[in-house]
Each structure stands twice: as structure tokens, then as C-alpha cells.
Amino acid sequence: MTQTMYPDEAMATTFQPVPTARPTKPRGVRRVLVESGYSLSAFPIALVAFIVVLVDLTLGVALSIFIGGVLLIAVGVMVARGFARFERIRLRGMLGRSAPTPTYICAPRDAGFWRRQLTPLRDPQSWLDVVWSLTGLVTGTVAFAVTLAWWAGAAGGLTYWFWQRWLPENPDDTTLAELIGLGEGQRAESWLNLAIGAALLLTLPWVVRLVTTMHASLAWVLLSSRAELQGEVARVEGGRDAARMAEAESLRRLERDIHDGPQQRLVRLTMDLGRAKKQVADDPERAAETLDAALAQARETVAELRSLSRGIAPPLLVDRGLAAALEEMLTQSSVPVTSRIEVPEQLPPHVETAVYFVVAEALTNVAKHSGATGATVSVVADPSGVKVRVEDDGVGGAHPAKGLGLAGLRQRLAAVDGTLEIVSPDGVGTTLVARIPA
Template sequence: MAMEYGERTRSGHLARRPLLPPALRAPVEARTWREFGYLLVSLPLSIVMFTYAVTMVALGAGLLVTFLGVPVLAAALAGCRGFGVLERARARGLLRLDVAEPRPVRAAKPGAMAWIGAVLKSGTSWRSLLYAVLHFPWAVFAFTLAVTFWSVGWSLLTYPLWRWVFPMYAGVDGLQLYGSEDGRHTFYLDSTFEIAVTAAVGLLVTLVTPWLIRALTTVDRVMVAGLLGASRLDARVVELESDRGAVVDTAAADLRRIERELHDGAQARLTGLAADLGLAKDKLREDPREAARLVDEAHGEVKLALQELRDLARGIHPAVLTDRGLDAALSALAARCTVPVRVTVDLRERPAPAIEGIAYFTVSELLANVSRHSGARSASVEVWRVEDRLLVQVADDGRGGADPAAGTGLAGLAGRLGAVDGVLDVDSPAGGPTRVTAELPWCG
């Protein structure tokens, strides 16, 4: 029975553990071969990129005295962007580097001139050109260093295996380090000690080479991510576009909720109220007692309809929040919760009204989750300010296990907070307690 090396996991399966430490495994690991292949391919590609970029830019600059210079420069930049696509794909496949795609060229209006203008104005185009120029000298250096160390290391390490080829096929005693023209002063690596030392040196160089290659490819990673990836502005634009979609979806959902509550609640009651008053009017002369009863029921329906409208208005934006701030509004929320809630608000001034409203509805949703899902006996709400951030924390002693990915409403809440550069942190181990912290910009 074959012996397996490893240790048992919690599930009882045997987790395989490598026999060799990382330093000895590195020369034969797939990562090392991928990165070495990346450096090998970099040189011919960088030659093509550099030649294209320098030639086209020089040609375009020379033709700027005529109209042809501008489209030639645009073609140069467009070609460099194309090389950037290739380089990102190569880094993704060989270096396992996932680089965000920059924003595509978008002309303000259709037409060749508009496209040329958009290419020339794009920062991504000029960064791609800079990459094509700077990567060439680095690729020459990295290729030379990597190939030299790789070939020398493996050649010396395997020298005991192939040194006997020389006497058999070349008529020499082994690897010659130096020799004179007259043949009197020559030195061959042919003794057992010399062969062992040669292999030991080869092993040392072979073990060092993977780490050298990783250091070289680290520079490539920085260049690809910094010059060919999305800029901070592009990433911010994409984030804002995503957040805008989340805000629009949230607003649409709120409008549907308000319409549904009006239709099913106050509107239905007011419709019934109109019918009851109509019957009471008809029976006023024939049966005053029945008319009085109907009016009394209608009065009760009016009270219920008013209460539902107040609750709906509170759900849109509570008056107490506008008039008295978060402390009073959150205390009112806590009073309606099904478990005892302790509220602590440590704010010397009020944040922006929009942030104040988001903080209120965040606590409202979190306390609703406490009432419905936590099984808690008590909860707490704390609000405080740290520099230019407003922090809201809701904690409970319930069963825990809250997970934003499990469809508990926390994912939607995190999305709404993200729309205003907010962050939602959920700490809810199984068995509790649960602690949810929302961080919002102050914007006071």
C-alpha cells in the first residue's frame, strides 16, 4: 500500500502536502516555467512594439506640417492600444495578473475626425505608447539575465550526465574552462571532484533562478498594471456608473413599494370608507341607528387610514428626523422594535441631510432584521463620528449567521451604501453575536 504524505482535514479527507520545500520545488513549478516563457516572448514582442511606436510617432511628427500628421499619430496610438490588449492577455495567461480593461475610445459624435480626436485625447493611448517605448530596454535586460541564469544553471547541474559525450564524440576530456594555443596549458572539468563542484554550482544557480525570474516579472506586473490598466479616473467612472444604476434601482423599488402600500392600505380603506358613508347617507332617514353605526365604522376606518398614511410618510422620511435629528429618530425606531434596544448617539453636529436619512434607514432595516431573523433578547445602536466619516453600528445577541450573500437584504443594503461611498461590514459568526457596522461619508 503506497504511503501518502499529508494530514487529515476537518472533513476527514487527506490533504496532500508537498514533499519538497518551496525553495527546492521552485525550479520545476509551473509558475516558474510560465514566467520564464513570459520573459522569452517579451523580447520579440517588445522589439515589434518599440519599432512600430518609434517609427509611426516619428513619421506622424514629421508630417505634422501637413494634415497627414494627425491621422498618422492617431494610428500610432491606436496600434499601441492594440499591443496593450495583447500584453494584458499575455499577463493574464502567463503571470496570472488580472488587469482591469481601460475605457474604450468613445467619440462624441460619429465620423473619422471625431474618432481621431478621441484617440489623441485618451490618456490610455499615451500610456500605451509610453509602455511600448519603456518596455523595450527592460525586455532586453530581463531576457538576457533570465536566459543566462537559466541556461548556465541547468547546464552545470546536468553536466555529470552529458560530460561523457565529449570524449566519445568530440575527442576531448570534458568541459574546457580555458586553454592555450599550443595546448600545454589547458584545464578540463573531468575529475570526480571537479564534476561534483560543477554540479553543486549548477544546483545553486538553478535554485536562485526562479526567484530572479519572479523579481523580473514583478517589474513587468507593475508596468502592465500601471501603464496598460484602467486609470484611477476610469475606475472611478465605472464605479460611479455602477452606483448610479444601484441608486436608480433602489429609487424604482421604493416607488413601487409606496405605490403598493398606498393601493393595498390607505387607498383600499378610503374606498371602503366612501362606500360606508354612501350607505349611511341612504339610511339616514330610513334607519338612523344603522346610519349611526355605519358612520361610527367609517370613523374607525378614517383613523386606521390616517395611521397608515403616517407610517407611510415615516417610511419615506420621518418628520422627527428632520426636526430633531438622528438621536430622537433612532430612539423612536428602537421603541417600535420587538426587542429592547439601547441607543447611543455621540454627535456634536448633524451630518448632511442625505447622509442622515441613509443612516436612519440603514438602522431601520437592520433593526427589522433583528426583529425577524436574529432571535435576539437585546440589541444596541451606536452612532459616532471619526474624522470625516459617520459610523453606525447595530449589534444584537442573537443566533448570528447573517451573510450578505445569503439573500437577507444585507447585500442590497451594502449596494445602497456603496452608492454614496459607504461601506457595510458584517461580523456575524454562527451562534452570535452579530455586529453590523455601516460607514458613511460625513458631508456635513
């Protein structure tokens, strides 16, 4: 578990849950049996939770004028946390539902006794756990009663023909078959019960699923809904931080490139022009040669500045769109590239910029580090956004930890909620897949 500091909580800490794989939902008959087991076990678990938590909190409130009363309330809250954790395990293990554990506020390790005991009382999720312990009995009772009644009715109706022989007979009794006009005697009653049992058995999966969903949905809302909200907030904060880091890295990289390239050329151009000025009167021919060299330096400087500007905001991307900008980039690649560009004409500007940057950075890495003889670039749109795939036949071994621009690329994609996957076994080549939501 990792700790995140709350700056306004006087060194209070929160414990973030470790993400787990999404559980697998049961299917078919197994699903009916599992959901039935979940519903039948809901009542006894909810009853124990209701009694323990309610009694603990009631005693705590009644004794709140004493020190021990406050401690009893804190104990009741922690007990409710335990029942909540057990219910999340049941949701994941029995129903295969995603039930993440929210972040709880916990006291720091160096906190005093009272700080550790009272911190759970300031946690909103702890009180939602208490609410679940008190209200889960209602839906748990309904789920238990309905499930038990349907199973008992189905089993009793389908087997009534067998065990009715041991029922005492009374000529004065009127059976249900007689009341609805199906006839008299055990045969008519057997057929009626058989029909009722069959009807209950056929509707059993839907009825059990209904009451199970009712109980599980209440549990999810109270026990896990805040976890998704906290995850979304963490994702947004992570994207914001990634955008800041990517922007700062881009500025540093641009400053370094300008200093190492155009700035040095401009310094040399200034020196050449100064030397030519002195040579004009004494040696015109040599002055002309110096001016020609200065003109070449100026052209190279302009070309390098244009190359740097394409990395920031290529004019072609703004003027003619993503497809045209990518086609121009691919024609200038030093490595032969086979491409497939299928993107809509209108995409959000940040998506177009991110796609362009991904392709540019990937081809730069291919040219500088892969030793590849060819590459394939695929940029296609799908319902969720844009998928970029760049493959080469180089030496492989690429990894974001090695630098190569991949770490910065991952940060830039995180800023637009994108993802980056890299498969690069040694000696086989590299496959880079980026997904950018539109």
C-alpha cells in the same frame, strides 16, 4: 460591445470591454516554465514594439508640417494599441493575471475621415500604450537577460561534469576552483560547477518570478490600471442611478398605497361623520351605529398608516436596532418563519435599512406569490458586511423580470453596493441571498 455617449465630446463614443472570467494562475513547475517563457519572450516583443512605434512617431513628428505626418502619428498610436492588446493577452493567458482592457475613445460611425483618424490622439489610454511600447524594452531586456543567465548557469553547472571532457586543457590556466582553494584538477572544478548550478536552480523560481513581476507590473500599471478606475466610476454611477430609480419607485409605490388605502378610508370616514351629524337629531341610535363604524374606519386607517410607515423607516429600527425590528417583523409574518438573526448592535444606518427592506420584501413575496407553508430567514454578519438568506418551500419560479418586487429590490441593493442572487426552480421553492457590504 456597448456604446456610451459623451455629452461634451460632440457625439464621440466609447467602447466598453465585455467583462471576462478571472484567469487561472499556473502552479508549481508549470508556473516557473510559464514565467520563464513570458520573460524570455518579453525582449523580442518589446524590441519590435519599440522600433516600430518609435520610428513611426519620429517620422510623423518630422513630417508633421505635412498632412501625412499627422496621419503617421495616428498610425503609430494605433500600432501601440495593438501591442498593448497583445500584452494584455499575454498577462491573462501566460501569468493568469487580471488585465482588463480600458475604455478607448472612438469616433462615431458617421464621423468623417479626419475625425476618425485624429480621435485616438485625444485618448489618454492610447498615449499610455505608446509609453508602454517605448519603456517596456527596459524591463523586458532585464527580464530576458536575468532569466536566460539563470537558466544557462543552472543547466551548465549541473551538466559541467559531462561536457568538461571535451574542453581543451592548458597547464598554465588557473581554474576557479584553484583560485578559491578547492584544489586542482577536473574533479574539483566539476564539484564547484555542480554546486553553482544547484544554487542557481534552487533560486531560479524566485529570481524568475522577480523579473517577471517587474515587467508584468509595469505592463499592468500602464495598460490596465485605468480599466479598474473606469470600472469603479461606472459602478458608482450605476449605484447612484439605481438609488434614484429605487427612490422614485418607492415614492410612486407609497403614493399609490396611500391613495388606494388610507385616502379612501378617510373619504369614507368623512362621509360617515357627515351622515352621523345629520342623524343625531332624528335617529340617535342610528347615529351611534354610524359613529361606531366611523371609529372602526379610523382605527383601520391608523393601522394602515403605521404599516406604511414601517416600510419607510420603522420606528423600532431607529429606537432599538436591526435585530429587534427584524424579530417584530417575523412575528407578524402570515407564513411561519424560522429565523437566525446574528448582527452586531452598531451598523451603518443605510445597511440596517437595506437589510430590513430585503427581509420585508422577501417575506411579502413569500406570502403573496409563493404558496409556501414555511420560510427560513438568516441574517448574519461577516467580515465584508451582512448576508441575508430567505428560503421558502413554495412553488418557485421567481425572477426579477417577472416583477414581484425583486427588480426594485435589486435596484435598492445596487444603491448600497449590495448584490442579489435568486435561485427559484419551478416546484422546488425560492432561495434569495443578498450581500450588503458594511
